[in-house]
Amino acid sequence: xxxxxxxxxxxxxxxxxxxxxxxxxxxxxxxxxxxxxxxxxxxxxxxxxxxxxxxxxxxxxxxxxxxxxxxxxxxxxxxxxxxxxxxxxxxxxxxxxxxxxxxxxxxxxxxxxxxxxxxxxxxxxxxxxxxxxxxxxxxxxxxxxxxxxxxxxxxxxxx
Numbered sequence: 034x035x036x037x038x039x040x041x042x043x044x045x046x047x048x049x050x051x052x053x054x055x056x057x058x059x060x061x062x063x064x065x066x067x068x069x070x071x072x073x074x075x076x077x078x079x080x081x082x083x084x085x086x087x088x089x090x091x092x093x094x095x096x097x098x099x100x101x102x103x104x105x106x107x108x109x110x111x112x113x114x115x116x117x118x119x120x121x122x123x124x125x126x127x128x129x130x131x132x133x134x135x136x137x138x139x140x141x142x143x144x145x146x147x148x149x150x151x152x153x154x155x156x157x158x159x160x161x162x163x164x165x166x167x168x169x170x171x172x173x174x175x176x177x178x179x180x181x182x183x184x185x186x187x188x189x190x191x192x
Contacts, residue, residue: 078191079143079159081117082110086159086167089113089176094169099123104169106156109176110145113159119191125157132189140188147187160188 086109092102099108107125114121121128129147140146146166148156158168161178169176 076141076143078114078117078119079141081143082113082119082191083143083159083161083167085113085116086110086176087178091175091177092169093175094172096172104176106158106169109167109169110157110159114191121191126154128157129154129187129189131191133192135188135190137188141190145189145191146181147189148183149185149187154187 089100089104089109089112092100092104094105095103096105097108098104100112104112107121107123107128110125110128111121111123122131125147128145132145135144140160142160142162144160146158146160146168147154148158156168156170158166161167164181165178166181167176167178170179
């Protein structure tokens, strides 16, 4: 005798929609208690932070500003992660020091991209995928998406 479990159609449709939504934003579907649950939680914060940064497209650069309408580079990352429920220190170098450093091959959308020279970090943004970064680059500019222009970058995941 075989047992059949009937799942209400509303729940199965909701589950399918949730899985499709996750797939559309590059997420991973995990069973509770799975080995990568912590990574998934980190990934969901990163995805949320990236969405916040994207929503600030065009917001003007202002040195020392951390939102909600003006940003410098580390102010944008600080603000985006704060809205996603994570706390970061104020400067790009401090943010680098606090993140989990990861290799180029392990980077995911929403991870932080640190631009460095001579061993020090001078700029930070949020990885957007496709070798692009959301950032607040300089005076006279605003928050925007750009191709990563150098190989002198490190990546970090916010814990």
